[in-house]
Amino acid sequence: MMRAIWNGAVSFGLVNVPVRLYAATTNHDIRFHQVHERDGGRIRQKRTCSVCGEEVQYSEIAKGYETDDGQLIMLDDDDLSTLPVATGHEIDVVQFVPSDQIDALLLDKSYYLEPENKAVKPYALLREALRETDRMAVVKVALRQRETLALLRVRDEAIVLQTMLWPDEVREPEFETLRTEVDLRPQEMQMASSLVESLSGDFESDQFEDEYRQAVVELIEYKREHGGGRPAPEPAAADDGDDMTDLLTALRRSVEAAGGKAPAEEPAAASDQGATATATETETETPAEEKPKRARSRTKKTEEKTEEKLEEETPKRTRRSSSKKKDEDEEAAPAKGRRSRSA
Missing domain, CATH: 1.20.5 (Single alpha-helices involved in coiled-coils or other helix-helix interfaces)
Structure with a gap:
């Protein structure tokens, strides 16, 4: 079942058509997991900092833009809140244009528009008007809080919203070889035209299928039926470990998260200072059960x-x-x- 991902209204002139938006396409690619060849465990990727090498939590990640001269510009939530954000639920028709004037390279994603129960008639009116005039409607719509350019076109009995790339997002084919003048003889042109005519026909999408995907499905099914599969391993429980570095890092982050100020890390001291620090640290970390022994030792020395x-x-x-x-x-x-x- 398709689920609506957006709802709004198509507005042209004084006509308003309430609609729901559905994704018109889906991806059937077979996705493989990266696994450890030896035991089949899933490979996990961690977000690590390229400077300090530490793993970074998602809450600690900020947005940064690096300029051409090597400057890093950081943007926080307050900065982003000043940007113009489109949150309207209206598909505003800018103009109606001939279908043959739309470059297919500008087309991006496709969505079906479904009319609300009370808007079936104005929906059909817009659909038939586009069909009769062989035109498409250029519209502006806000999807995911960003305004984008799109087209309204007819496909069978449905109106399709086709998002478009902005003109500056389409590259120009600046190839030197295309500027080379080529002398085409009439006989060559006639032969090429004959070849085109011999392969001509009406396009029927049902005649084509993804042969590679089908071959992958058959290969997986064959290996499953002939003992090529094995139970997927359960992911191992996270190892808390006793690494003092990890512990200190966790404590430092906890102090900072609580609004406190963690003490700065001291560099390695000289040998005599290290010995003093070791002795002090040993006294500080002495277990409770060893303290009476020290007290008795001091008493004995006094006696x-x-x-x-x-x-x-x-x-x-x-x-x-x-x-x-x-x-x-x-x-x-x-x-x-x-x-x-x-x-």
Whole structure:
């Protein structure tokens, strides 16, 4: 079932024909996936920056235009909002032109116009008028927010909207060989005309088919029936990994997304600074269960220092104590002598 991709109205003079727009063509090309020959896995393509080499998310991609002198011009949403955007739903007829004046090279995509129930009669009126006068209507229409030039022409019982290229989008065949004068003899012209007449006939599109596509279909079907297929592999789960670089990148992007300012990356320092940083980082990242061991180690060292200090101070105290005792003995000796003489 065809689905309408746009709705609007054809407007010419005071006549307004409400219509719906449908794609008139479809592509039947057989599309192949790129897969890994060894295991059949799909090949994924990532968007990476050519400068820093990082994978870029779609939300981080901006629009840039490189000028001829090598300048990069960036355009953001605010810039694009200033551009004239066509959002109307009207197919405005500019003029009616003879069919033989339309260069087929200007034609682009084709769409069918279906009339609304209440617009069947004015639709038929426009269709028959184009058919009787052998003319096409040059129109302007806004598709995908951009105005484009188009034609209205008749195909069987339907009106076809055929978008067109702008005149400056058609290249001119500037070939030097085409400017060479060629002398064509009458006999050669007569023979060429006879050949054309012998191959002449009415064009019937049903007589032609895509032989290449049909051959591909038959080849795929043959391999499927004769064991040439295998179950398509399930895509592997994303590997979170433990790469510190990826982790730091993810953390940095998270901080920036939250409106914070991520610390700048420091360049590699000298060996002594690196050793200091390593020691500091080791202390900072020490697990909780190792901290009591360090506390006990510090306590043990303190006790050892205290014992060493006591050992150093003990001889001093002993010497001071001995000296004090000697002085007391010397003071006591005369007193004993005096008591003895008194007796």
